[in-house]
Amino acid sequence: MNAVVPMPESRKAKPVAIKDDAMNLQKELINRNYRELAEARQAGRKVSATFVPGNLNELLMCFDFARSLPETNALQNGMRKKSGKFIMDAERDGHSEDVCTYVKADLGMMMGGEIGPTGDPMPRPDVLLLSYTGCFTFMKWFELIRHKYDIPTLMLHVPYQSQGKIDPNMRQYVVKQLKETIIPGLEKISGVKFDIDRLRQYMKESAKAEEDLVSVLQSAKKRPSPIDGYFGAVYYIGPIFTAFRGTPEATHYYSTLRAEIEQRIREGKGPVTPEGDMGEEKYRLIVEGPPNWTSFRDFWKMFYDEGAVVVSSTYSKVGGLYDFGFRHDPDNPLESLADYCLGCYTNLNLPSRIDMICKYIEEYEADGLLINSVKSCNSFSAGQLLILREVEKRTGKPAAFIETDLVDPRYFSAANVKNRLESYFQMVKQKRTTGIGANVKPVFPIAQV
Amino acid sequence: MTTATPVQRIVERCERLFEDLDFTAVKEWKAAVPGRKAIGYMPVYVPREIVHAAGFLPVGILGGGDNLEVIQGDAYYQSYICRIPRSTLELGLTGRLDCLDGMMFPSICDVIRNLSGMWQIMFPDKYVKYFDVPQNYVDNVGGNFYVHEMQALREDLGKMRGKPITDEELNASIRVYNDNRAAVSELYAYRAQKPWQAPTSEVYLLLRAGMVLPPEEHTKLIREYLAATDKEPRARRDNARVVMTGSFCEQPPLALIKSVEMSGCYVVDDDFMLVTRWLLKEVPADGNPLEELSKAFLHHSAATAAKYDATRAEKGVFLVKQVHTRGAEGVVFAAPSFCDPALLERPMLQDVLAKHKIPYTAFKYAENTGQMAPIREQAGTFADSIKLWSDVASAARPPEGAPTVARSAEVSQ
Numbered sequence: 001m002n003a004v005v006p007m008p009e010s011r012k013a014k015p016v017a018i019k020d021d022a023m024n025l026q027k028e029l030i031n032r033n034y035r036e037l038a039e040a041r042q043a044g045r046k047v048s049a050t051f052v053p054g055n056l057n058e059l060l061m062c063f064d065f066a067r068s069l070p071e072t073n074a075l076q077n078g079m080r081k082k083s084g085k086f087i088m089d090a091e092r093d094g095h096s097e098d099v100c101t102y103v104k105a106d107l108g109m110m111m112g113g114e115i116g117p118t119g120d121p122m123p124r125p126d127v128l129l130l131s132y133t134g135c136f137t138f139m140k141w142f143e144l145i146r147h148k149y150d151i152p153t154l155m156l157h158v159p160y161q162s163q164g165k166i167d168p169n170m171r172q173y174v175v176k177q178l179k180e181t182i183i184p185g186l187e188k189i190s191g192v193k194f195d196i197d198r199l200r201q202y203m204k205e206s207a208k209a210e211e212d213l214v215s216v217l218q219s220a221k222k223r224p225s226p227i228d229g230y231f232g233a234v235y236y237i238g239p240i241f242t243a244f245r246g247t248p249e250a251t252h253y254y255s256t257l258r259a260e261i262e263q264r265i266r267e268g269k270g271p272v273t274p275e276g277d278m279g280e281e282k283y284r285l286i287v288e289g290p291p292n293w294t295s296f297r298d299f300w301k302m303f304y305d306e307g308a309v310v311v312s313s314t315y316s317k318v319g320g321l322y323d324f325g326f327r328h329d330p331d332n333p334l335e336s337l338a339d340y341c342l343g344c345y346t347n348l349n350l351p352s353r354i355d356m357i358c359k360y361i362e363e364y365e366a367d368g369l370l371i372n373s374v375k376s377c378n379s380f381s382a383g384q385l386l387i388l389r390e391v392e393k394r395t396g397k398p399a400a401f402i403e404t405d406l407v408d409p410r411y412f413s414a415a416n417v418k419n420r421l422e423s424y425f426q427m428v429k430q431k432r433t434t435g436i437g438a439n440v441k442p443v444f445p446i447a448q449v
Numbered sequence: 450m451t452t453a454t455p456v457q458r459i460v461e462r463c464e465r466l467f468e469d470l471d472f473t474a475v476k477e478w479k480a481a482v483p484g485r486k487a488i489g490y491m492p493v494y495v496p497r498e499i500v501h502a503a504g505f506l507p508v509g510i511l512g513g514g515d516n517l518e519v520i521q522g523d524a525y526y527q528s529y530i531c532r533i534p535r536s537t538l539e540l541g542l543t544g545r546l547d548c549l550d551g552m553m554f555p556s557i558c559d560v561i562r563n564l565s566g567m568w569q570i571m572f573p574d575k576y577v578k579y580f581d582v583p584q585n586y587v588d589n590v591g592g593n594f595y596v597h598e599m600q601a602l603r604e605d606l607g608k609m610r611g612k613p614i615t616d617e618e619l620n621a622s623i624r625v626y627n628d629n630r631a632a633v634s635e636l637y638a639y640r641a642q643k644p645w646q647a648p649t650s651e652v653y654l655l656l657r658a659g660m661v662l663p664p665e666e667h668t669k670l671i672r673e674y675l676a677a678t679d680k681e682p683r684a685r686r687d688n689a690r691v692v693m694t695g696s697f698c699e700q701p702p703l704a705l706i707k708s709v710e711m712s713g714c715y716v717v718d719d720d721f722m723l724v725t726r727w728l729l730k731e732v733p734a735d736g737n738p739l740e741e742l743s744k745a746f747l748h749h750s751a752a753t754a755a756k757y758d759a760t761r762a763e764k765g766v767f768l769v770k771q772v773h774t775r776g777a778e779g780v781v782f783a784a785p786s787f788c789d790p791a792l793l794e795r796p797m798l799q800d801v802l803a804k805h806k807i808p809y810t811a812f813k814y815a816e817n818t819g820q821m822a823p824i825r826e827q828a829g830t831f832a833d834s835i836k837l838w839s840d841v842a843s844a845a846r847p848p849e850g851a852p853t854v855a856r857s858a859e860v861s862q
Binding site: 093094095096098099100103130132135136137139140141143144146147150153155157159160162163167169170172173176177180181349350351353354373375377378379381382383384385386390403 | 524525526527529530534556557558559560562563564565566567569570571578579581583584585587589590591593594597598601754755757758759761764786787788789790792793794795796797799800813
């Protein structure tokens with residue numbers, strides 16, 4: 001019998017990503033949360049799991065929960081090339097190839113021994129807080145986890161902004177659920193009495209960080225843009241969209257980040273990429289849709305190699321839409337939490353999403369729109385082809401469409417994506433002389449929450 | 450001279466209504482009295498009582514089926530999105546839905562939700578309503594929200610017709626739909642008892658007729674069918690009795706239903722066009738109508754993947770009830786491709802069935818699936834395995850003529 005000869009290890013050095021201070025700080029925070037989760041049991045802490053859009057981080061902190069976010073776990077596993085196996089394990093366990101790969105990556109991770117993306121153990125949550133802002137799949141996701149592991153679930157139903165505004169009935173409904181279902185449920189599971197002043201304090205911190213985040217994201221209006229509002233922004237939004245909003249650490253992170261970006265503006269620098277400062281800014285784009293995580297760096301490289309910077313993206317608003325004025329309000333804590341949940345990007349109807357993109361194209365003086373349509377997320381994807389047509393019609397700017405997936409490596413075809421992007425950049429170059437679209441008018445005014 | 454039997458005549462009429470993608474019946478209903486209006490709704494559930502109370506015709510829009518060539522609709526959807534939104538858009542873009550004065554989009558999933566926004570943009574002259582239903586089932590929480598949603602619809606429709614909808618009108622419509630649900634319930638009970646007398650392909654067509662006919666006329670039609678088919682001598686086969694589930698939104702082609710039957714299955718319960726039997730009990734028609742509709746929705750409505758199960762223990766209970774009360778021997782999961790709710794729900798339901806030792810099989814379809822051979826083979830193999838090997842088969846099979854337990858009865862275990 002032939003002996004199995006092991007493959008020699010690659011001698012090619014793993015490329016080191018260049019990061020600025022804020023990016024390193026962000027990584028530290030995210031890793032720290034995984035350590036906290038791993039040590040939660042020894043520390044006698046209860047663990048919660050909830051979703052990114054409309055997450056009630058400030059509220060969960062009032063009950064001392066360690067906080068896990070399954071989407072973040074899935075994307076972190078995607079970036080670390082672990083999600084492909086998890087997805088296939090879940091499919092072997094009976095899940096359809098057609099459904100959301102975040103769900104399958106999460107379930108696959110649990111089947112694989114409950115080890116998190118950083119290699120730390122992931123404790124089984126004590127509560128699943130089902131705040132399903134803008135995504136029906138979230139509901140099934142937590143039902144699946146509950147079914148498998150018998151974990152209590154608390155449902156916060158957030159109505160859809162179908163008319164492009166928050167109806168008082170919708171707000172009241174969410175507040176009432178918070179008062180009568182969510183808070184009593186969290187008290188019961190955690191054993192901690194709810195203290196509204198504690199919530200107010202966290203919300204004050206949130207608002208400070210939100211102010212700095214908006215300043216950072218809007219810095220992309222400068223030329224050259226000092227940030228990438230999509231590939232770079234996914235780092236910037238990490239702490240505030242996950243387990244840190246409302247903490248002094250997040251406030252510190254965002255003030256540091258803001259100072260760093262202001263310094264870049266003074267120095268006339270463009271964004272930091274994994275290979276250092278970006279060269280000449282040739283194209284300014286708006287991107288709609290989540291990124292692909294399994295080939296994140298290769299995907300980003302296709303942009304910065306061509307001098308394309310994303311000046312704003314809708315994905316960077318998925319866990320909270322702050323640039324139209326919303327801030328967590330400590331004076332009206334529960335109403336403010338309701339408005340936050342109701343105002344997340346995917347909870348907006350299509351006309352509002354189109355208005356927002358057109359507004360971005362105008363305000364950020366972008367050359368056009370690129371849609372990355374991900375197979376896993378119907379909440380984002382269903383209707384994107386109409387978004388593309390409408391934005392082109394209203395702004396006169398070229399729009400393009402590519403298709404990938406969130407964390408399923410089988411759905412990222414680098415050659416196809418690159419081809420499409422190159423053609424798109426050509427098109428932008430040709431159309432650039434036609435000027436910014438005149439008479440951009442909203443179909444529905446974006447809700448001022 | 451026609452030699453068709455009364456049953457054949459009814460089924461042929463239903464078939465014509467089903468195949469008519471121009472919605473002629475709706476146009477004729479509108480033309481009969483000037484000023485009449487029709488409101489379309491996508492599958493699963495909307496409170497049709499409110500539309501009816503306005504004097505409007507509620508029209509079920511269930512996609513384009515397998516007779517519609519989708520050309521324009523495909524340009525709006527990526528390959529990995531189910532077919533119903535694209536064929537529904539095709540119906541709209543080709544003018545086939547011009548007879549509708551508005552469209553309602555129930556909260557089923559992310560695709561249908563976003564379709565409501567597409568409709569707002571593409572058909573700006575039409576009334577468009579995304580109809581949210583609560584996933585919180587407490588009366589003064591989810592119930593209040595739901596009453597308010599229904600009140601908003603009531604006011605919108607009242608404005609459309611030029612005068613408010615009264616409580617009396619609503620209660621009258623609740624009575625009409627109570628009667629319609631009772632007729633549908635009789636039809637389902639009859640089929641479960643004598644599936645050879647009421648084949649599912651016919652039952653399906655009867656339900657589809659209810660999507661375009663006024664409810665009073667539909668109720669009458671069902672009862673006529675029941676009386677007529679009971680007199681018809683039909684051969685009884687040694688088929689396996691199955692529940693079909695997962696088809697609550699995008700409908701399977703009629704040929705698929707026929708194929709499942711031809712393969713040796715009697716479908717004794719299903720979740721086709723749930724709107725016709727979403728509310729499981731009679732809604733009181735002498736109280737506050739919106740509150741009564743709300744209570745019925747919160748506490749006595751059918752389970753589907755589009756609805757949250759508040760506890761783990763509730764998962765699959767409705768399906769197991771369907772199996773037991775209809776004397777089924779197995780479950781056929783038939784879900785549309787790319788249907789997130791149905792396909793994510795399936796593993797949980799399969800687990801519950803396995804615990805109850807209820808056999809199941811699963812396949813996917815699209816409303817325009819043309820190749821039935823693999824489905825026939827799979828369903829046939831499933832039916833054979835039930836007949837040959839299933840423990841539940843002999844126990845579950847009711848003796849001929851045995852009464853079928855009503856749909857809302859408790860599971861006996």
